[in-house]
Amino acid sequence: xxxxxxxxxxxxxxxxxxxxxxxxxxxxxxxxxxxxxxxxxxxxxxxxxxxxxxxxxxxxxxxxxxxxxxxxxxxxxxxxxxxxxxxxxxxxxxxxxxxxxxxxxxxxxxxxxxxxxxxxxxxxxxxxxxxxxxxxxxxxxxxxxxxxxxxxxxxxxxxxxxxxxxxxxxxxxxxxxxxxxxxxxxxxxxxxxxxxxxxxxxxxxxxxxxxxxxxxxxxxxxxxxxxxxxxxxxxxxxxxxxxxxxxxxxxxxxxxxxxxxxxxxxxxxxxxxxxxxxxxxxxxxxxxxxxxxxxxxxxxxxxxxxx
Ligand code: GDP
Ligand code: CA
Numbered sequence: 001x002x003x004x005x006x007x008x009x010x011x012x013x014x015x016x017x018x019x020x021x022x023x024x025x026x027x028x029x030x031x032x033x034x035x036x037x038x039x040x041x042x043x044x045x046x047x048x049x050x051x052x053x054x055x056x057x058x059x060x061x062x063x064x065x066x067x068x069x070x071x072x073x074x075x076x077x078x079x080x081x082x083x084x085x086x087x088x089x090x091x092x093x094x095x096x097x098x099x100x101x102x103x104x105x106x107x108x109x110x111x112x113x114x115x116x117x118x119x120x121x122x123x124x125x126x127x128x129x130x131x132x133x134x135x136x137x138x139x140x141x142x143x144x145x146x147x148x149x150x151x152x153x154x155x156x157x158x159x160x161x162x163x164x165x166x167x168x169x170x171x172x173x174x175x176x177x178x179x180x181x182x183x184x185x186x187x188x189x190x191x192x193x194x195x196x197x198x199x200x201x202x203x204x205x206x207x208x209x210x211x212x213x214x215x216x217x218x219x220x221x222x223x224x225x226x227x228x229x230x231x232x233x234x235x236x237x238x239x240x241x242x243x244x245x246x247x248x249x250x251x252x253x254x255x256x257x258x259x260x261x262x263x264x265x266x267x268x269x270x271x272x273x274x275x276x277x278x279x280x281x282x283x284x285x286x287x288x289x290x291x292x293x294x295x296x297x298x299x300x301x302x303x304x305x306x307x
Pocket of ligand 1: 008192200231287
């Protein structure tokens with residue numbers, strides 16, 4: 001059995017880890033969001049790809065919820081003391097990865113090739129693919145103006161309500177090598193419980209990728225990132241309320257028109273399953289509080305594969 005998963009950063013990465021624990025690394029291809037990528041201190045940072053890498057390599061800091069465990073911040077403190085750009089938290093261990101990636105990209109290596117090399121070096125057996133090697137960047141339109149993703153999310157703490165999400169470069173973006181093949185070869189496609197607007201949508205903004213999903217011959221199952229209509233973390237609930245008009249399972253499913261066959265929703269949302277149309281609800285506990293919970297959620301999503 002082969003699985004292709006579309007995933008954002010931290011929320012997606014936890015789920016991806018659960019899937020790998022159930023079906024094995026060799027069966028899993030992950031297609032990651034690059035709309036959050038940012039140049040900081042001259043370095044190319046791919047936060048969502050790195051969250052997946054660190055989660056699968058067992059290196060993530062579970063307590064902080066992002067970044068690497070046993071992290072230290074000496075370089076960033078020095079940057080701050082020198083009056084440098086220190087709004088984006090880069091730990092010392094994390095920086096090492098960004099140095100290697102940036103050098104490779106400058107030497108002309110595509111992001112997909114660098115990412116594969118990093119995954120191998122970290123002992124990650126699953127295939128990790130950026131949605132595209134081309135420049136695709138998420139922008140938010142808000143009442144306070146138009147911001148690049150990280151300026152809105154990190155620098156402004158995603159306090160601005162979002163009126164629209166745009167993807168710079170989407171017209172020219174082609175799927176990275178391996179992406180269409182992974183979707184084509186999959187027996188089941190999964191959309192991780194990531195933010196639909198700023199984690200999954202920038203992946204779907206790659207036209208051929210979206211078309212491949214729309215033309216799938218296998219089931220596609222999304223996992224809702226909301227529990228009782230609330231995001232576990234981050235702005236997904238506020239965005240759904242404002243952009244879709246609500247936070248019920250039908251509003252989440254509405255983010256993926258014609259793209260999903262089932263939606264995994266939490267027990268806490270079980271009394272609100274109206275309006276899902278063709279999308280079959282799969283009701284279970286969806287909080288990935290520990291390794292067991294994360295595996296059970298993966299099993300619930302994987303259970304949708306026809307025998
Ligand atoms: P980011 O790129 O690091 O912001 O991460 P994602 O977009 O992949 O994930 C963020 C989403 O994950 C948020 O909307 C959370 O509500 C959701 N999330 C985080 N943990 C859980 C969990 O345990 N269960 C579910 N269902 N959703 C979760
Ligand atoms: Ca992200």
